[in-house]
Amino acid sequence: MRGSDPDATLYWLARLIHSGEDPRFIARRILIHASEDVGLADNTALQTAAAALTAVQHVGYPEAQIVLAHAALHIARAPKSNSACRGIGAAMAYVKSQPMIPVPPHLRDGHYAGAAKLGHVGYQFPHDDPRGWVEQTYAPGIQPGQFYQSDGRGSQTFEARADAWWERVTGQPQPKHASEEPGSE
Structure with missing residues (x-):
């Protein structure tokens, strides 16, 4: 297979x-x-x-x-991609070897009295944005492509379509696995 x-x-x-x-x-x-x-x-x-x-x-x-x-x-x-396997492996290794990253205040529960006093405000709901995406920090210190690197091959794969959407919405290229970089064939 x-x-x-x-x-x-x-x-x-x-x-x-x-x-x-x-x-x-x-x-x-x-x-x-x-x-x-x-x-x-x-x-x-x-x-x-x-x-x-x-x-x-x-x-x-x-x-x-x-x-x-x-x-x-x-x-x-089916076309092949092991980006999920590689990505979770890299994230697991990071979690095992590095100190925990605190949850950013804007991602903490803000649905109770006193949340604002604790700084639990500022979350931007992606569904409220016409693009379905907003730029905000979800994991401080984690860089794009540090764990997930696309294997998007050909426009017909889900991963390639997701890459195109990401690049269109954010204006940033989706980090690709080294074997997928232009000129690496």
């Missing part, structure tokens, strides 16, 4: 099924690949994999093999 080879995907899936592997185990592995390998390139892959896991819990073999093939082929044929 990771290598985008549908025939190899079906061969190895058939080997697992033929050897008697529990369809729930196979569906769990497909679910992991949906996020780890496809990720934001095609955010419907996770939905397909989750549906397959639910389906195999209700149908079993031999019909489950069709459900598993459907999900596995979706993963194999």
Whole structure:
């Protein structure tokens, strides 16, 4: 699946099924690949994999093999991005090694008497802005691209469309993974 080879995907899936592997185990592995390998390139892959896991819990073999093939082929044929995997790994390493960043006062609950006296004011609601985005600090000291770096490849992927939206709304380029930088091919 990771290598985008549908025939190899079906061969190895058939080997697992033929050897008697529990369809729930196979569906769990497909679910992991949906996020780890496809990720934001095609955010419907996770939905397909989750549906397959639910389906195999209700149908079993031999019909489950069709459900598993459907999900596995979706993963194999989908564009790939591991930006979510890389990003959470970088964020987890940072959280483990650095002091906690305090929640900015404007992000703290301001819905009670006395909140203003504590400085819990100034939050700007993105939905109130026609762009759906406002510039404000959400994590002081964290720089754009420090954790999340886009793998947006081609205009048809969810991630590439999200990058284009971000750049249009903010006027700032979305940080890209080093392998996606112009001239790095």
